[in-house]
Amino acid sequence: MNLFLKISFIVLGVALSSFTQAQKVFVLNLDGAIYPSTAEYIENGLQKAADENAVCVVLKINTPGGLLKATRQIVGEIMESPIPVISFVTPSGAHAGSAGAFITLSANIAAMSPGSNIGASHPVLQDRIPDSVMNAKMTEDAAAFIRSIAEHRGKDTTLIMQMVTNSRSFSADQALENNIIDLKANNLNELFALIDGRTVQLSSDKEIVLHTASAEVETIEMGFKEKFLTFFSNPNLMYVLLVMGLMGLFFEFSNPGGLVPGIIGVICLILAGFGMSVLPIDYTGLALILVAIILFVLEIKVQSYALLSLGGVICLFLGSIFLIDETPSIDVLQISWSVLITSVIVTSAFFILLVYFGIKAQYTKQKTGTEALVGLRGIAMENLSPKGRVRVNGEFWNAIAEDGDIAAETEIEVVAVVHFKLTVKRVPLLTK
Numbered sequence: 001m002n003l004f005l006k007i008s009f010i011v012l013g014v015a016l017s018s019f020t021q022a023q024k025v026f027v028l029n030l031d032g033a034i035y036p037s038t039a040e041y042i043e044n045g046l047q048k049a050a051d052e053n054a055v056c057v058v059l060k061i062n063t064p065g066g067l068l069k070a071t072r073q074i075v076g077e078i079m080e081s082p083i084p085v086i087s088f089v090t091p092s093g094a095h096a097g098s099a100g101a102f103i104t105l106s107a108n109i110a111a112m113s114p115g116s117n118i119g120a121s122h123p124v125l126q127d128r129i130p131d132s133v134m135n136a137k138m139t140e141d142a143a144a145f146i147r148s149i150a151e152h153r154g155k156d157t158t159l160i161m162q163m164v165t166n167s168r169s170f171s172a173d174q175a176l177e178n179n180i181i182d183l184k185a186n187n188l189n190e191l192f193a194l195i196d197g198r199t200v201q202l203s204s205d206k207e208i209v210l211h212t213a214s215a216e217v218e219t220i221e222m223g224f225k226e227k228f229l230t231f232f233s234n235p236n237l238m239y240v241l242l243v244m245g246l247m248g249l250f251f252e253f254s255n256p257g258g259l260v261p262g263i264i265g266v267i268c269l270i271l272a273g274f275g276m277s278v279l280p281i282d283y284t285g286l287a288l289i290l291v292a293i294i295l296f297v298l299e300i301k302v303q304s305y306a307l308l309s310l311g312g313v314i315c316l317f318l319g320s321i322f323l324i325d326e327t328p329s330i331d332v333l334q335i336s337w338s339v340l341i342t343s344v345i346v347t348s349a350f351f352i353l354l355v356y357f358g359i360k361a362q363y364t365k366q367k368t369g370t371e372a373l374v375g376l377r378g379i380a381m382e383n384l385s386p387k388g389r390v391r392v393n394g395e396f397w398n399a400i401a402e403d404g405d406i407a408a409e410t411e412i413e414v415v416a417v418v419h420f421k422l423t424v425k426r427v428p429l430l431t432k
Contacts, residue, residue, distance in 0.1 A: 025192070025212055026057045027219045034066025034099050036278050037222075037229035039073040045220045046081050055215050056084040056195075058188065059107065062091075065098025067280070068142070075106040075149065084108045084200045084208055088191055089116045089172070101163055104181070105149050108200040111183040111191055112172035118180065119169035139165060155179055188217065229278050235324060236339045238275030242289065243316075243343045245269030247350065250296050279324060288319030296351070309351040317344045373414045377427060380410045390424060397422045 026049040028042055042059070049057045059078075065071075078085045087107035089096045092115030096104040101118050104110050112118065143164040150160040156179040162168040175181040185191035192212040199209050222230065232238060248265020276286075295312035302308065320340050378392030386401040390412055399422040402415055406426050416423040 023211065023215045024052060024054045025215045025217050026052075026054050027188070027217060028057060028059045029219070029221070030059055030061045030063055030100070030103065032063060032230070033233075034063055034070050034074070034103075035230055035233040036067070036070050036073075037226045037233060038066065039070040039077070041222050041226045042074050043077050044223075044226075046077055046083070046085070048220060050082045054083055055212055056086055056108075056200075056210055057081070058086045058088055058191070059103070061087055061089045061096050061100055061104055062094035063096065063100040063103075065100050068099055069280075071099035071102050072145070074103050078103065078106045079149075079152065080203050082202065082204070084202070084210060086111060086191070086195060088185070088188070089113060089118060090185075090187070092116060092186075095169075097169075102146055102149060105146065105153060105155060105160065108153075108202075109183065109195055109198070110153070110181040111185050111194075112175060112181050113186060114172050114184060116172050117169050118172075118175055119163040120167045229274060232271055232274040233278040234275070235279060235335045238272050238279065239320060239323070239335050239339060240343065241268045241272035241275070243347060245272055246289075246293055246296070246316075247347070249293070253297050282322050282324065285319045285322030285324070288315045288322065292316040292319060299351070313344065313348045313351065316347060320344070373417050373422065375414065377411060377413050378424075380406050380408050380412050380424075382408045384412075384424070390422060392422065399424045401425070 026045060028045040030038065030042070032038075046057060078087075085107045086109045087096075087104040088111045089100075089104055090111075090113040092113050094113065094116045096112075096116075096118040097120050101120075104112075104118055143161050146164055147157050147161050149155075150157045159168070159170070159178050160180060163170075170178070170180060172181070172184050176184050183191065183194050185194055192215065195210050196213040197209065197211070199207050201207050232241075245265045245268035248261045248263075248268060250265075252259075252262030252265060292312040292315035295308045295315065298304075299308040299312070317340075320335060320343070324335060373392060376392050378390050380399075381389040381391055381396065384390070384399060384401040384406040386405060388399060388401075388406075388408075390397055390399040392412075392414060398420070399412070402423050402425045406412060406424070411427040412424040413427050414422050415425050
């Protein structure tokens with residue numbers, strides 16, 4: 001008898017535990033542009049909810065849209081989810097713009113708060129204006145995608161397709177009246193009350209009755225990695241970090257041993273690299289930016305009177321335009337023209353002033369008597385065989401070795417100055 005009671009209590013405890021565990025609703029927040037890190041966050045959240053046998057997942061949406069590749073991944077995860085997913089465009093004033101509309105409509109139940117809107121999903125190319133053929137292809141592809149979602153969820157395909165073909169947008173009331181969404185709710189509590197007792201059908205054809213009236217709510221926040229990648233996925237931030245990194249390296253190469261500019265430059269480039277790993281990067285644009293780096297460094301080595309710097313600025317500008325790949329997206333994933341032009345102007349001004357003061361310093365030195373350089377000692381910045389660059393009195397000069405080749409880092413002495421070029425000799429080592 002005691003054994004029977006013990007077994008009964010164990011079975012009852014397991015049943016109650018399962019019941020309690022099933023009364024949990026997970027909430028995910030899609031707030032901001034849609035990046036690959038956003039897709040990873042939603043995928044991980046859905047997996048956690050499935051592992052814990054949650055009642056459902058509520059995806060709160062407030063987004064201008066984002067990359068269609070990441071959007072397709074999210075839509076696929078939602079439509080194949082083993083537990084119900086409820087999309088909720090909230091709070092008032094929020095919108096499910098562009099790619100956000102695809103995600104909203106893909107859920108088992110779509111809801112919106114009063115004052116929110118959905119739509120304007122016509123695809124665009126980042127940074128470039130598509131021709132009529134490419135525009136037609138993109139539009140047809142996006143229209144077919146959203147139509148398939150609407151058909152699967154039993155929505156009004158005609159109006160929903162107009163979000164793509166005509167960039168139409170709908171308020172919460174309009175969306176509800178025209179069978180674009182299922183519910184309108186002011187907040188989560190009202191939403192839970194409205195969906196309580198509803199039956200939803202999963203992709204496996206399994207039907208589940210939602211019990212959300214008294215469910216425990218748990219919000220799943222983005223992890224550090226996802227937040228980090230999302231933050232540095234901003235194209236404008238990525239671009240500014242890239243430019244700062246290049247300038248930091250330029251300072252380091254022009255004044256070796258300073259360390260601080262080089263360290264800051266490397267850190268900026270690494271952070272920009274995180275953004276590049278997430279965003280669709282066009283390698284032609286990246287190659288042009290790398291050419292710009294090479295030209296800026298060569299400006300230090302070769303006295304071109306700003307021609308190399310000018311070429312570097314042009315390459316930087318063109319590389320910036322082509323840096324983001326031609327991926328169907330929205331304006332939020334473009335490098336802002338104001339940021340791009342400001343960065344190019346600042347970079348151009350920096351190098352022009354740098355070259356100007358460098359030339360001015362050398363002419364000033366000549367006018368006040370280059371004889372003052374004769375007898376001064378400096379360091380060979382590179383191998384003189386017999387020509388190369390030296391640093392004398394804190395300034396860089398083109399030089400020629402008087403008595404054969406001189407190795408880099410060797411102490412030298414100026415013996416003559418002819419047409420802004422130094423003639424130098426090796427300083428003999430002291431012997432005991």
